[in-house]
Each structure stands twice: as C-alpha cells, then as structure tokens.
Amino acid sequence: MATKQIVTIKGQNGVLGIVLDPKADFEDIKESLRKKTSQGRDFFNTDMKIMFKGRELDEYSEKVLIDIITEETDREIIFVQDEGYAAPPRVQRTQEQAPEPEPPTSPSRLKYRETATAYYHTGLRSGQSVKHKGSVVVIGDANPGSEIVADGNVIVLGALKGMAHAGAAGDSSCFVSALTLQPTQLRIAKTISYVPAPAGERAGSKKAGASADKAAENPHKPAYAYIKEGQVFVMPL
C-alpha cells in the first residue's frame, strides 16, 4: 500500500471519524479499512457512532464500509453521522489528516440506519427487557414492568402496558404504536411522558369502581405516539 494512509480513524466526542482518501480506489479503501479495523479491534471496545469524512459516499459504498467494520470488530454501528454534525472543528484541525470540509453550523441531523428490525413473537412479561439498535416489533402484549428500548420505532401488536422508549439514541422522529397504548411510561428520544389512563383505570389493573362503569369506558383503540414540538402526542389510528 502507498505510504500515505488511505484510511485514518480517530475518535472525537464519542464519534469515530473515519477519514477516507478522496482519490484512492474504492477497493483500496475497503482493503485498508479492513486492515485498520482488524488491527484496532481493542480500540472498538463499544458500540459506535461513526462518521465518514473526506469523500462522498453513496448509500451502497457506505453500507459496504459499515459491513466491513461490523465484521471485523463484532461491534454494532449505532449511528452514521452526517459530516459537520456535532464535530467541533478545532479538535479536527489539530489532527493532521486529509482536507476536511467543515461547515460548522450545518443543521444537526442524525441519520438513523434502518438496518434491522427485531421481531419478538412472544409477549414481554414483567422484568423482561428488549433492547435493539433498530426498530422493535412485539407480537403480543408488553406487560407492566417490561421494557422496550429501541433506537428506532416501537410497535406492539397487542397491549403496551410496560415502558417503551423509541429513538433511544436521540432520534425524535421515532414513534411508538400499539393496539392498546397504555404504557406505564413512554419515552421518545429524550422526552419522557406517560399516556393518561382512562378514568378509574391504571395500566394493567383495575382501581376501585372500575368494573362498575366498565361499559362507559372507551374501548382501547390502536394508537400512535410521536413527538411534536418537544411534546408527546397520541393519535388514535
């Protein structure tokens, strides 16, 4: 390989910057990235947020490079950041590498990679917890005391009565949806809220007098919760 490094990896603010030579052949980049990541296995000691720099990548080649990293390190990529997001330029300038175009005030945008959705074919019971980097679909009930944490969306084909956290890594465009939406607590990105239970009823239980006016209660309809202006809204489907 050439003396000049085609791929450089440096961490900053919890984000791994992967600087790619703009002129090198893509095959060489792949080769070099594979070498780097397998050498630096210990360096990749946690799940990562990464950012590619120095070169325009289309969707496909980006995916190829990410696959190489996950293969070599056994680690998950949580996010692929767009260049310019949350990366203080000063830190970058102290490094010696390839020219980096840095619009410091580009709108912060996290690109959530909808790689995989996890499906759970059994319901979740109290104390059971599901954590996933993508979206989560639970087929069955999520009982009180259960926990669903997804970096993507949360969909429950059943009654959601436990805690659900969508967009756990910060993506506030994620949503939570369930056939019966009665979570003990609902979190989307950094917003925490709870869905007010119908009068006289608590999630998963009956309070005094609940059965008496059972008929007057609204049947639980499928609903959908999302964030708008920092607040959680619930919309019946």
Next chain:
Amino acid sequence: MSEVYVVTSGKGGVGKTTSTANLGAGLALLEKRVVLVDADIGLRNLDVVMGLENRIVFDIIDIIQGNCRLKQALIRDKRYPNLHLLPAAQTKDKDAVTPEQMKKLCDELREEFDYILIDCPAGIEQGFRNAIAGADKAIVVTTPEVSAVRDADRIIGLLEAAEIESPMLLLNRVRINMVKRGDMMALEDVTEILAIDVLGVVPDDEGIVISTNKGEPCVADSASFAGQAFRDICRRMTGENVPLMDLDPDKGFFAKFKNMFRK
C-alpha cells in the same frame, strides 16, 4: 410417571405454603403417593403449616450433605395415606444448596412418589433457582392484587426462560363480594395480564387461618369452602376435568349443604 411441581409466586404472603400443604394433602386423599419438599431454607414454614414441626430430625441439607439417607429425613404424615414431608433446614440459608443438588434430589424422589410438590421461597434469587431446578411443572400462586400479579408475571417470565412447561395459575384469596362490587380484580382481569392456564380459584376463607394455625390442612374439611376449591384443584392435577367452582357465597352455601347431604 411422577411429576415434579414447583409452587411459586414471587411475592411473599400470597399462600404458597398453605397451597402446597393443601394440594399435597388433597392429592394424598386421592390415594397418590405425595412428597412435599420445603425449599425455603432458613425460613421453613411448611412443617408448621402441616403440624409436623416436632417430628423433624433430619432435613434437606442433611440429605444433600450425606448426613443421612433420604428415607430418614422424610416425615410421614400419619393422617393421610402416603403423604410425606421433606423439611427445610432452619439454621442454614439458601446458598447451602445448588440447583444441581436439588435436581438430583428430585430425581431420587421421583422413584418413590407420584407427585413431588416443591414449596418455593418468595423472591427470584438463589432460593427460587434452587426450587425450580428439578421441577417439570409450575403452579403460580397469586392473589388478585396488582403487586402480586405483577410479581407473578415476572415469575412466569423466569419460568419460561428456565423452560418449565406451561405454568398454571392458582388464584388465591378471591373475595367474590369485592369482585362483584368491582373493588377487586376478577379472574378474567388476572388472566388477561398473565395469559396462562387456570388451575383453580380459591376463595378467601377465614377457616384457612384457623386450619393453618392448627396445622391441619383444610382440604380434608368437607365443610370448608376453600377446602372444596383445593379438592377440585387436586382432581384437576390428576387429569380430571372439573369445572371451576362458583364462588358466589349464596350458591356456595347451597353447595355446602349439598356436600353435607352427600356425606
């Protein structure tokens, strides 16, 4: 073909030990060979509820440590045909046993008995893991309270993770008048959350306190309402198809009279 049941609940005080004692006695009355194993080491109760406390010489720890033979530690309850108790140790704690040792013990008991009922301690720690180690089936006892149901849900999750086949629900201490008024969860509310098969429903009964204090399981008392519920459950455990009893007190009294005439 013997079956090892663990009677468990997660939450304490919902009636695990009382249920174990009554189911054991009830199965013995159906002429099954039954052994009750108290797995609540350090907080043994089953012997007290059975009224056999004064007959303990050796206990489960003695067997596991090889201080005695299995037969020596088993206490035969003279009131019932073929009912035995294996008491827990009071001076040790849960860590004195490992799940492997429990499993081995259960396998030894299988050779002698049709039904092995393990009284599980409350909680989800070592004691729970020991108690379920040798079990094929589980009876989850709960009361119609939110906290008890929540814990039962957790326990069912743990049982499923431990690959114990379909746990069955025993809903204890139901007060039908409160259910009617809507002040207590009904069976349907509980099964909606827990989503498991119902083994039986036991009404709240003052007689239980009396029988527990006396050390005489109420299952043998034909006038006891709760005893009737336990008798039904025992018959279900032997594979009989017995409909759930009607807990309505008015009808209940009627049933009681009917029972008396049948005698």
